[in-house]
Amino acid sequence: MRSKSNLLLILGAFFILGFGALVLFLPKGEGATVKRGEKLYMEQCMNCHGKDGKGLGKLIPGLHHAELLQKERLICAIRYGKSGPLEVDGQVYNGQMPPNFALDDGEIRDIVNYVYAQFAEAPKSLDLPEVQDQLRNCAQANPRLQW
Amino acid sequence: MKMIPFFGLVLLFLWSCGNPSTNAEKELKHLPFMGEPMLIQNDQGGVDTLWPALPAFTLASQTGDSITQLDLAGKIRVADFFFTSCPTICPMMSAQMLRIHERFGSNDQVVLISHSIDPEHDSVSVLADYAEKLGASAPGWFFLTGDMDLIFSLADAYGSFAEKDPNAPGGFAHSGALTLADRQGRIRGVYDGTNPEEVDRLILDMERLLAEAPDYGPEAVPVGLDYAQ
Numbered sequence: 001m002r003s004k005s006n007l008l009l010i011l012g013a014f015f016i017l018g019f020g021a022l023v024l025f026l027p028k029g030e031g032a033t034v035k036r037g038e039k040l041y042m043e044q045c046m047n048c049h050g051k052d053g054k055g056l057g058k059l060i061p062g063l064h065h066a067e068l069l070q071k072e073r074l075i076c077a078i079r080y081g082k083s084g085p086l087e088v089d090g091q092v093y094n095g096q097m098p099p100n101f102a103l104d105d106g107e108i109r110d111i112v113n114y115v116y117a118q119f120a121e122a123p124k125s126l127d128l129p130e131v132q133d134q135l136r137n138c139a140q141a142n143p144r145l146q147w
Numbered sequence: 148m149k150m151i152p153f154f155g156l157v158l159l160f161l162w163s164c165g166n167p168s169t170n171a172e173k174e175l176k177h178l179p180f181m182g183e184p185m186l187i188q189n190d191q192g193g194v195d196t197l198w199p200a201l202p203a204f205t206l207a208s209q210t211g212d213s214i215t216q217l218d219l220a221g222k223i224r225v226a227d228f229f230f231t232s233c234p235t236i237c238p239m240m241s242a243q244m245l246r247i248h249e250r251f252g253s254n255d256q257v258v259l260i261s262h263s264i265d266p267e268h269d270s271v272s273v274l275a276d277y278a279e280k281l282g283a284s285a286p287g288w289f290f291l292t293g294d295m296d297l298i299f300s301l302a303d304a305y306g307s308f309a310e311k312d313p314n315a316p317g318g319f320a321h322s323g324a325l326t327l328a329d330r331q332g333r334i335r336g337v338y339d340g341t342n343p344e345e346v347d348r349l350i351l352d353m354e355r356l357l358a359e360a361p362d363y364g365p366e367a368v369p370v371g372l373d374y375a376q
Contacts, residue, residue, distance in 0.1 A: 047236055057280050
């Protein structure tokens with residue numbers, strides 16, 4: 001009798017632990033975009049900005065600066081690239097980030113969400129319409145980019 | 148009586164089993180020599196083993212000085228092939244070279260050389276700007292530019308690879324290798340410069356080379372192309 005109830009207790013504990021782990025680690029909506037974004041970041045951005053987002057000397061800016069993470073700058077840079085002088089924290093960068101037209105809107109959203117989760121002081125998450133809105137504005141704000 | 152030779156055999160067997168591994172361990176303390184030995188008949192009727200060393204060259208550095216193999220003589224060198232406008236793996240290679248520079252920068256027995264494979268664009272002043280912004284300084288780290296064909300053949304000699312390729316991002320196809328050569332200009336290792344763990348190993352191997360007697364191993368002779376002017 002005693003051993004039977006012990007067994008039940010143990011099984012119950014396993015069940016609760018297992019279920020808890022599932023709830024904790026199952027990618028939720030937000031977790032999934034960040035997870036996809038991580039993979040894309042490692043393929044598309046890590047070579048220049050570094051795995052830790054620290055950039056490279058005075059050649060490539062780090063991504064910890066809040067100004068660079070303003071959504072219009074981040075989103076537009078990913079699709080259209082960025083060149084010309086860029087000043088942040090008293091340091092002037094003058095490099096070239098190439099445009100990347102191979103990424104679709106959803107992939108850009110994923111990268112943005114990973115960058116926010118990883119490097120922003122106050123992590124946030126954008127949804128697809130927000131990103132698409134911004135992408136339209138990039139093209140309007142800079143006629144040079146409309147090709 | 149019969150047991151003694153038997154034991155002897157067993158001992159011999161154990162000894163011969165154990166020995167290769169301890170020999171291998173001893174060998175491991177020294178890095179291997181990459182490439183093929185050159186066997187040369189000597190006057191005494193015997194054979195000398197010589198080892199090919201990296202070829203001679205003359206290129207310009209970011210300081211505007213002309214650099215030759217003589218500036219590297221007696222030093223351990225790490226070489227890579229990159230270009231300043233490279234959109235792909237070069238920033239990672241530069242980041243890893245920078246780690247090495249920061250680690251050995253004050254050691255005048257070590258020299259890093261980054262060859263531009265786009266020398267038309269990467270002039271002395273472009274390289275000077277790149278080096279300054281990266282945080283690299285001569286004479287611990289030279290950025291070299293000059294004749295493109297020479298630089299491409301050097302890439303080959305260093306066990307790396309570079310060529311013009313209009314379909315490659317940035318216009319050049321090239322390898323991310325970092326090549327380690329010893330004080331006599333013999334290649335002792337080639338590492339993936341985009342992989343921080345391989346570069347950890349490279350740094351340890353540099354320590355081993357620094358500890359090695361300069362005359363260790365087969366005598367080195369420069370072979371292949373000789374573009375020294």
